Amino acid sequence: MNSTTHRLGDLQLRILQSLWARPNASVADVHSELKPERNLAYTTVATMLRKMEARGLVTHHEEGRTFFYRANVAAEEVNRSVGNHLVERLFEGSLSSAVHHLLSTREVSNAELDQLEILIKEARQRTK
Amino acid sequence: MNSTTHRLGDLQLRILQSLWARPNASVADVHSELKPERNLAYTTVATMLRKMEARGLVTHHEEGRTFFYRANVAAEEVNRSVGNHLVERLFEGSLSSAVHHLLSTREVSNAELDQLEILIKEARQRTK
DNA sequence: TGACAAAAACGACCTAGGTAGTATTACTTC
DNA sequence: GAAGTAATACTACCTAGGTCGTTTTTGTCA
Numbered sequence: 001m002n003s004t005t006h007r008l009g010d011l012q013l014r015i016l017q018s019l020w021a022r023p024n025a026s027v028a029d030v031h032s033e034l035k036p037e038r039n040l041a042y043t044t045v046a047t048m049l050r051k052m053e054a055r056g057l058v059t060h061h062e063e064g065r066t067f068f069y070r071a072n073v074a075a076e077e078v079n080r081s082v083g084n085h086l087v088e089r090l091f092e093g094s095l096s097s098a099v100h101h102l103l104s105t106r107e108v109s110n111a112e113l114d115q116l117e118i119l120i121k122e123a124r125q126r127t128k
Numbered sequence: 129m130n131s132t133t134h135r136l137g138d139l140q141l142r143i144l145q146s147l148w149a150r151p152n153a154s155v156a157d158v159h160s161e162l163k164p165e166r167n168l169a170y171t172t173v174a175t176m177l178r179k180m181e182a183r184g185l186v187t188h189h190e191e192g193r194t195f196f197y198r199a200n201v202a203a204e205e206v207n208r209s210v211g212n213h214l215v216e217r218l219f220e221g222s223l224s225s226a227v228h229h230l231l232s233t234r235e236v237s238n239a240e241l242d243q244l245e246i247l248i249k250e251a252r253q254r255t256k
Numbered sequence: 257t258g259a260c261a262a263a264a265a266c267g268a269c270c271t272a273g274g275t276a277g278t279a280t281t282a283c284t285t286c
Numbered sequence: 287g288a289a290g291t292a293a294t295a296c297t298a299c300c301t302a303g304g305t306c307g308t309t310t311t312t313g314t315c316a
Contacts, residue, residue, distance in 0.1 A: 009273045009274070010273090026293095027294085028293090040274090041276050043294095046293085055272095065281080067293080082214065083226065084234065095244075096243040100247055101207050102211050102212075103248070105208045105211075106215075115224040116224055117245070119227060119231050120244055124241055127236070137302080137304070154263090156262090156263090168306090171264090172305050193311080
């Protein structure tokens, strides 16, 4: 894949998320999906999709005169890449200090804490 | 503070980190600190510091003809802001899915897992 | 005091994201 | 077949990070 999956703009990320949820979407599809949160012009979405295709982030195929886009990078890949990049540049690679900051400044429900403990147990199993 | 503490460039973040570790540093100080990892021109650092001051990220005071800079935003603040922003935009605010991704794709030592469990216990105490 | 060096100021340029208007093309429908 | 509509294509512009080169100022020291 592209080595620069981290460093995606906000709009690019939202478009990718839209495509992950609804693969093979036309410009109109993406545009109307994003309409409520960002009141963008149709051409803004179209232009961004074209730019993203040039960067290899999405691909398209044509049906009649309409382009249908799909993501060319996996959600897992992007999330991992962006997440790791953040931990690296902010916390020198220390996952625990990253989580520490998150935990100490966010409201975290008990259910989420339960979930986290399960994840830790699973991680222990894996490294055993 | 500034509402845009998230969205800092890599260089800006590194400069801030340098200033957090060594407050009241001259351009030469920051430049030589960053020298090993990034072979930047002196003026690059100076220019970036000036731009950062214009954005309110750092301040300076003069001693003789030399500027001494210090960070105008706290490390805690920036880390929290950047971290939260990431969790929001990548995982819709779910801390556990963020941590899940991190845990599932990184090598995490047992010591770090221990540390995480302690953090969770502390968080539970706090919300009780 | 005159040369040198160090420091800041300024301006220039490139890249990339983001946003959108205008032009062109082509399909549909009366 | 002409008008209207819905697509894409193209171009332009703004902002911000990042990177330096050149110029100006000023202090130091032989």
